[in-house]
Amino acid sequence: xxxxATEENYYLICPEGSDINRILExxxxxxxxxxxxxxxxEVRKIFRNLFDCAVDLKAxxxxxxxxxxxxxxxxxxxxxxxxxxxxxxxxxxxxxALWKLQYEINSYSVRxxxxxxxxxxxxxxxFLEGIRI
Numbered sequence: 001x002x003x004x005a006t007e008e009n010y011y012l013i014c015p016e017g018s019d020i021n022r023i024l025e026x027x028x029x030x031x032x033x034x035x036x037x038x039x040x041x042e043v044r045k046i047f048r049n050l051f052d053c054a055v056d057l058k059a060x061x062x063x064x065x066x067x068x069x070x071x072x073x074x075x076x077x078x079x080x081x082x083x084x085x086x087x088x089x090x091x092x093x094x095x096x097a098l099w100k101l102q103y104e105i106n107s108y109s110v111r112x113x114x115x116x117x118x119x120x121x122x123x124x125x126x127f128l129e130g131i132r133i
Contacts, residue, residue, distance in 0.1 A: 001128040003050075003101070005118050006086045012051065012099040013090065016058060018133050020051050020099070030131050049110045054099040 001014040001023070014023060027047045033040040061075045069075040072092075076082045080100070092098060103110040114120055 001131060001133070002125045003121060003128065004090050005114075005121060006082065010101040010103070010114070011057075011090070012054060012101055013092065013096050014099065015133055016095050016097040018097055020054055023133060024048060024051055026131055026133050027128075046110065046113055050101060050103045051099075053102045053105045055102065056097055056099050058097045 001012065004011050004013060012023075024047060028044055031040055031043045033043065057076065057080065058072060061069070061072050065075050065079065069078060073084070073087050076087050076098075077084055090098070114124070
């Protein structure tokens with residue numbers, strides 16, 4: 001799993017068929033911190049705020065738009081208004097799901113955690129890449 005940033009949005013790339021509740025539970029079980037500690041609670045809060053309300057764009061495409069667009073990339077370009085360069089830079093593989101993160105619905109403070117120039121994104125991704133769902 002990893003989070004990618006575009007100019008305007010953040011996305012979670014994870015195995016197709018993943019469920020946000022399952023992803024969160026896996027994250028919670030792999031914090032490496034003493035359960036119930038302040039640090040454990042804060043890490044849980046960060047990821048819950050980051051992932052809650054996320055939208056599985058691949059599932060939406062497959063369910064509602066597959067007949068309308070030639071490919072998932074075309075769907076992202078035309079419906080989600082992403083540039084093809086952004087789509088290519090994500091390096092999506094077969095079997096990858098793409099979740100659009102809508103953290104601002106839950107908490108604007110998540111933006112502070114990621115960093116205004118995404119300086120903390122590599123740290124979050126190092127943690128997520130070590131987790132298997």
